[in-house]
Amino acid sequence: MLEPPAEDDEAYDYFSAEPSSSASTDPNQMRFWNLVRGVHDKEIFHAMATEKSATNSPVQSMANLPSFVRREFVKKRASLPKKRLPPVTHAGDAPMLPRFWALTDHSRQQVVLVLRGTMTLNEVAIDLACDTTPFRPSWSAASHGSSEPGPSQPQASQNDPSEYWVHQGMYGLAQLMGAPGKPVQQVVANALAQNEGYELILCGHSLGAGVCAVLGLMWGDPETCLTVESSGLPEGRPISVFCFAPPCVMSPTLSRVASTFITSFIWSHDVVSRLSLGGVRDLKAVTSWLLHGERFGPDHQEHVRNILRRIGKLEFMEWLSPGSTEQEDEDWFLSLRKTLEANMRHTNLFPPGRIFWAMRDDSFHQSLQRPDDPSLHTASNPEGSGAGDRLRVFEVENPEEVFNQVIFSMDMLSAHFVQNYDKYLRDYL
Structure with missing residues (x-):
């Protein structure tokens, strides 16, 4: 799939795997809805991938040169x-x-696979197929004696009595994309086969992050962090997975197993990284408890009417005399x-791997803020930087305690936007 067309193809740039185009790749000159629908995805990705090499490499695009010059240059390319x-x-x-998208980066000796997040109704349906299914990582023969039954037959490992679970819809999509002979697997396999010794990097946002996590466990051994024979990829290549805004895709035990080569980055109160079928069931149970408290009598303290009455009283007292809230x-x-929370026990899927959680300093209670800490990273802000622009990054050791419920906040939806992840990752790194 990565082989170029014939040399007499006048529109082909021999130093990339994409056709040259006279159309501008500047997003500012493209129609907004075409950008949203992904019409220009290929041009933008290709332009971003080749932008740096175009300025640093002595080899430039051949598309505008005469065909006999291109042919001579192509012959010399093999010696570079x-x-x-x-x-x-x-x-x-x-x-x-x-x-x-698949990118072969010769300067870093890496093959990078990038998966997009939810865009179409079909992908929304995959997100909603959020029940769990058992899964077994692809242990290699070196680490567990046998790679069977493999990811195509998900069941508990005989070497580990605990059973691992993954998101059913994303596991099914990973099978359609990454099982031997499927479209993504073929592209990656060809790229690795053509470049001996190159490592494999997987990354994605949202749905793409969840599928990348499952693909990583289908293709790589979490103990050796190398590709396995059952994946259909060249065996023994280093593999790493980076997930941005990942959904709740695997059980906590599997997440810990995958922490050797899967890294997740979650920004603020991103609802996608907290919402799961078990979480929805918990919300339903809590709502039922609050709304139907009359079963316990009209004086039931947890009934929603009593709660609202207490809230109204506190707000009125705070209005009359700020700071007068009683400890009781x-x-x-x-x-x-x-x-x-004692009755919220249905959540069983969490973000994958080693998890880093970033927050703005002003998102915390005033008593926990650290405005004078010089070790905090300051986010770029054209209007000036203050305590609220300072980033705090935590490594989450127990996702069951941190991501076990949705936090209703003003940024729970906007925090999921990919531009926020891009901005704060650039600021932090």
Whole structure:
């Protein structure tokens, strides 16, 4: 799939795997809805992938040169060291599958697979198929004696009595994209086969992040962090997965197993990284408890009417005399929350791998803010930087305690936007 067309193809740039185009690749000159629908995805990705090499490499695009010059230059290309070659890109657009891109980066000796997040109704349906299915990582023969039954037959490992679970819809999509002979697997296999010793990097946002996590466990051994024979890829290549805004895709035990080569980055109160079928069931149970408290009598303290009455009283007292909230009322609400959380036990899927969680300093209670800490990273802000622009990044050791419920906040939806992840990752790194 990565082989170029014949040399007499006048529109082909021999130093990339994408056709040259006279159309501008500047997003500012493209129609907004075409950008949203992904019409220009190929041009943008190809332009971004080749932008750096175009300025650093002595090899430039041949599309505008005479054909006899191009042919002579192509003959000399084979003698160039691979590290001096520009990246090779492949944009996948298989029907009914999310858009994916494969980049062969010769300067870093990496094959990078990028998966897009939810865009179409078909992908929304995949997100909603959020029940769980058992799964077994692809242990290699070196680490567990046998790679069977493999990811195509998900069941508990005989070497580990605990059973692992993954998101059913994303596991099914990973099978359609990454099982031996499927579109994504073929592209990656060809790229790795053509470049001996190159490592494999998978990354994605949202749905793409969840599918990348499952693909990583289908293709790589979490103990050796190398590709396995059952994947159909060249065996023994280093593999790493980077997930941005990942959904709740695997059980906590599997997430810990995958932490050796899967890294997740979650920004603020991103609802996607907290929402799962079990979480929805918990919300339903809590709502039922609050709305139908009359079963316990009209004086039931946890009934929604009593809660609203107490809230109204506290707000009125705060309005009359700021800071006059009684400790008794605060203790009552804390006790109520603990009672509700004690009955929220259905959540069983969490973000994958080693998890880093970033927050703005002003998102915390005032008593926990650190405005004078010089170790905090400051986000770029054209209007000036203050305490609220300072980033705090935590490594989450127990996702069951941190991502076990949705936090209703003003940024729970906007935090999921990919531009926020791009901005704050650039600021942090």
